[in-house]
Amino acid sequence: MYRFAAPLRFYEEDLRDVIIVFSEQTKAISQNAADYIVSYDVIAKDEKNKLNNLSKDYFDFLLSHSNQYFKEIDQFLTDPKNDKYTRMYGNTVSDLKAKILLERDRFTEFQYLIEHLVTFVVENNADKLHDIRSIVRVFLHFMYFNCDIGKTK
Secondary structure (H helix, E strand, O other), X not given: OOOOOOOOXXXXXXXXXXXXXXXXXXXXXXXXXXXXXXXXXXHHHHHHHHHHOOOHHHHHHHHHHHHHHHHHHHHHHHOHHHHHHHHHHHHHHHHHHHHHHHHHHHOOOHHHHHHHHXXXXXXXXXXHHHHHHHHHHHHHXXXXXXXXXXXXX
């Protein structure tokens, strides 16, 4: 059976709304934003990547493509005025954890799962996300990097 026959279905509209509001409120990325990761531990991330079968090339892409946004996303999600979106984000993470756990065998490498989710979210919300679709990938990278999704043990 083709491994991408049926999408991992979840209520992607919560993630869509968080992404839209974030993209509307985001500040210009500062030069030093990439230095945000104070708890970055190469060994821990290497172990996580091995557990999830995420390639070094994809992890390097994750860092170069998305890392500079992680501080802003964290600030956005921890700002009390965004509680509604933080709850939506939490619900999305919960849904994704369950779906990934059930469907993990369909994806031998975690980067295929991430890209499958990007495609699913964008295609189902093309009218609202087409022009900001790269931020969908940034949010999924953020989820992986912060251990919201993917194996950690």
